[in-house]
Amino acid sequence: MQTAHTKEELRGLLASMRGRRIVFVPTMGALHAGHASLLHQARALAGEQGIVVSSIFLNPVQFDNAGDLSTYPQTPDADLTLCKECGVDVVFMPTPDVMYCADRSMVMEENHLSTVLCGASRPGHFAGVCLVVCKLFNLVQPTDAIFGKKDYQQLAILRRMVRDLDIPVVLHGAEIVREEDGLALSSRNVRLLPQHRAAAPQIYGALRTAARDYAAGASAEEVRASVIDTLSAIDGVRIDYAELVDAETLHAPACDHRMALLAVAAWFGDVRLIDNIELVRA
Numbered sequence: 001m002q003t004a005h006t007k008e009e010l011r012g013l014l015a016s017m018r019g020r021r022i023v024f025v026p027t028m029g030a031l032h033a034g035h036a037s038l039l040h041q042a043r044a045l046a047g048e049q050g051i052v053v054s055s056i057f058l059n060p061v062q063f064d065n066a067g068d069l070s071t072y073p074q075t076p077d078a079d080l081t082l083c084k085e086c087g088v089d090v091v092f093m094p095t096p097d098v099m100y101c102a103d104r105s106m107v108m109e110e111n112h113l114s115t116v117l118c119g120a121s122r123p124g125h126f127a128g129v130c131l132v133v134c135k136l137f138n139l140v141q142p143t144d145a146i147f148g149k150k151d152y153q154q155l156a157i158l159r160r161m162v163r164d165l166d167i168p169v170v171l172h173g174a175e176i177v178r179e180e181d182g183l184a185l186s187s188r189n190v191r192l193l194p195q196h197r198a199a200a201p202q203i204y205g206a207l208r209t210a211a212r213d214y215a216a217g218a219s220a221e222e223v224r225a226s227v228i229d230t231l232s233a234i235d236g237v238r239i240d241y242a243e244l245v246d247a248e249t250l251h252a253p254a255c256d257h258r259m260a261l262l263a264v265a266a267w268f269g270d271v272r273l274i275d276n277i278e279l280v281r282a
């Protein structure tokens with residue numbers, strides 16, 4: 001495994017690999033089994049002849065909350081060990097100064113899918129995600145990239161970016177990896193207080209109940225209300241949103257003949273957790 005810290009080093013490492021399949025997994029570090037799952041899928045997709053590239057970059061531009069950025073866990077040594085174990089060929093680990101010029105003046109704006117769900121409560125977040133992913137795509141020039149469905153809205157917006165800007169990369173969505181008790185793995189989970197960690201699996205419990213009820217014919221509003229009831233009964237929890245939307249447009253209403261998405265964001269103390277589940281009528 002080789003590591004690049006600058007754009008020049010990255011270009012140098014990749015120069016001799018052009019023409020091969022390059023599968024890219026961008027991350028912000030503090031890697032866990034969810035990231036490992038993406039990296040394993042990347043290795044399988046690349047095959048023996050292909051290249052797996054990962055980036056570890058805590059992108060300041062996508063943080064709408066300074067406290068969240070300053071407390072975001074960083075574990076670079078463990079991250080590199082995990083990348084190696086997962087068969088990554090090249091890791092790109094730039095600093096913000098390497099990624100961004102001080103007088104940067106380009107912005108990336110998506111103005112339909114980004115207006116709802118997390119986009120409504122985190123102004124500028126998806127513009128920051130699109131900016132960094134577009135830059136990383138230009139640097140790595142991957143044939144394929146893998147993103148987790150944990151960040152479902154992010155994946156939908158990046159699919160839109162790739163489509164609307166004709167970026168020559170195929171995006172793949174990876175299933176959510178969970179703890180045994182159902183909590184979706186997240187780098188932020190380590191910041192949960194013990195009582196919030198104990199209660200957090202109720203998110204997935206509520207989503208699963210909702211999926212079962214929806215399949216059995218419950219209305220979108222009934223399903224949404226049941227999730228809100230469950231989560232608002234937990235001490236110290238504040239719901240940011242719980243929405244049932246079309247899985248592609250991310251807007252309501254969900255149509256019975258298309259995949260729907262039930263997406264939730266809630267504050268457990270000062271940690272904001274997100275989760276979602278795809279829904280279908282039986």
Ligand code: AMP
Pocket residue numbers: 026027028029034035037038146147148149150151174175176177178184185186187
């Ligand atoms: P992050 O480091 O949070 O930016 O995440 C990097 C990539 O890993 C994104 O595509 C995430 O959607 C994905 N990811 C994070 N947590 C999980 C999880 N629990 N299951 C599957 N993918 C995940």
